[in-house]
Amino acid sequence: MNTFLQLCFGGLALGTSYALIALGFVVVYRASQVFNFALGELLTLGGFVMVALCDFGVPWPLALIGAMGMTGLVGAGIERLVLRPLIGRQVFVTIIVTIFVGMILRSLVLLVWGPSPVGMPTPWDPSASISLWGANVFYSALGAVIAGVVTLIGFWWMINKPRLGIGMQATSSNQETALALGIPVGRIFGSTWFIAGAVAALAGIFLSMFPRNLDSNLGFVALRAFPAVIVGGLDSIRGAVVAGLGLGLLEVLAQGYVNEHLGQFGHNFHTVFPYLVMVLFLVFKPHGLFGTKEVERV
Amino acid sequence: MLEVTNLETVYHGVLRVLRGVSLTVPDGGVVALLGPNGAGKTTTLRAITGMLDIHEGKVTKGSITFDGHNLVGKHPEAIVRLGISTVMEGRRIFPELTVEENLRAGAFVAPPAKLNDDLDRFYTRFPVLAERRHGPAGYLSGGEQQMLAIARALMSHPRLLLMDEPSLGLAPKIVKDVARLITEISKDGVSVLLVEQNATMALELSSHATILETGKVVLEGASETLKADADIQAFYLGMGADKTSFRDVKHYRRRKRWLS
DSSP states (O other), rough: OHHHHHHHHHHHHHHHHHHHHHHHHHHHHHHOOOOOOHHHHHHHHHHHHHHHHHHTOOHHHHHHHHHHHHHHHHHHHHIIIIGGGGTOOOHHHHHHHHHHHHHHHHHHHHHHHOOOOOOOOSSSSSOOOEEEETTTEEEEHOOOOOHHHHHHHHHHHHHHHHHHHHHHHHHHHHHHHHTTTTHHHHHHHHHHHHHHHHHHHHHHHHHHHHHHBBOGGGHHHHHTTTTHHHHHHHHHHHHHHHHHHHHHHHEEEEEEEGGGGGGOTTTGGGGHHHHHHHHHHHHTTTTTOOOOOOOOOO | OEEEEEEEEEETTTEEEEEEEEEEEEEEEEEEEOOTTTSSSHHHHHHEEEHHGGEEHHHHHHHHETTTEETTTTOOOHHHHHTEEEEEEOOOOOOSHHHHHHHHTTTTOOOOGGGGHHHHHHHHHOHHHHTTTSSSSSOOOHHHHHHHHHHHHHOOOSSEEEOOTTTTTTHHHHHHHHHHHHHHHHHHTTTEEESSSHHHHHHHHHHHEEEETTEEEEEEEEEEHHHHOOHHHHHTSSSSSSSSOOOOHHHHHHHHHHHH
16 A cells, blocks of 8 residues: 555656646647647756756755746747747748757757756755655655646636636637737747746756756656647646646556566566557547547538 | 828738728728729738738838828737727637637737626627527537627727628628628727628628729729719629620720729
């Protein structure tokens, strides 16, 4: 039972990060139908900015907020400089551009901070854990869940403000019509990229805490959150959160219970499970749990 | 109120569409802008609403003023805030959004305090929309969608409503409803610039009309006068001249040259 609880906490911690990353994908996709392949690099960037701020002597909570804000600004900057001029072009073009923006970001991170892994500073002893109902839970895992939930609530509040929420939906449905109604499409895109950058930084910071490290490959974790995006429904924020948490749990439980029986597949076999779920969803329920179905009149 | 003077536009830097279009919409008036496909009607609307940009077009000459404000080079959002609202061609409702979300999107620039009153007002006016308020707007019939598009455009409290072919693709009965609605809107004190291919309806509703052909104004005047004009009857209203001989076409061409 204790093992089960412990795995559940680990799963929730991982799931929160997945949920945050999925949210970063979804929020941009919802407004602009662009799948942002540069998001993974924003994770890495957020992590390194955090380390730099802490090295600089900024108190930890402030550094966390600062890293989120700065990464958000980088996101909004990318949107303003690179993507805004592409408004009105085919979405496909923009998506390809995000791949290259990601490559550039990755190279910049390597250039500035180098390839060697760094430990993420924490205000608590990195390997300390707390006993909850008999399960040993890392402080870092607990911190991830708390920070994630606080951010998700804040985000929920933001998009339910009538103007931003409806503006995002209208923009995603048809940019030109939204523009004709006086909705500032550019600013809506900017805010979605800011949000994506900020949540990516948060996810990046907690994902690179003990027992893991921060290095320039952190961005690939974003691809592990990909199933959460599909399973939740590409444009559903609720779906991103639910599927992120669910798949995080699934992955860690699989690691705890299934891996030992499937030793011949290698010790990282658990990472396959979210993808299996994704494939099942793609086959049987391609709109995901809460995704919008296309409306078509015959 | 709206004053368009000698407007010229290009698309992609080379394609000239408007070659000196002038028109005026007086306060509280209904003005029709008529013309065949490709005459530049929609382009004129895009120039007024600041939407040329995203179609890679721009105004090269002329001016557009609204109550003394220059509109050329202004962002669409700023233009909507000045009180100009558009019903785009082909309705363009947001199909995945509910009826109510569509209306709320239209109220984006309006003060949020008035939102509920406005919604109630339109639901009373269009009972069909009230019935389907929480259903996806894409499942409305064509006529209902047109009503929704008009209601949505009115949510921003415009003083000038631009309508691009509101009768397009609608059943004759619905076209009559739309026509009645346009009269009501103008009675409420909103000026209307009506772009139409359905000249009969447009001349019926408007006090003044401008006819465009290949980017130029070929005729303008009081709608009553234009309705009686033999050329208009022959070319736009499908009546009058019993046969369209080559000579008549030439006569018309000649007249176009004199007038432009």
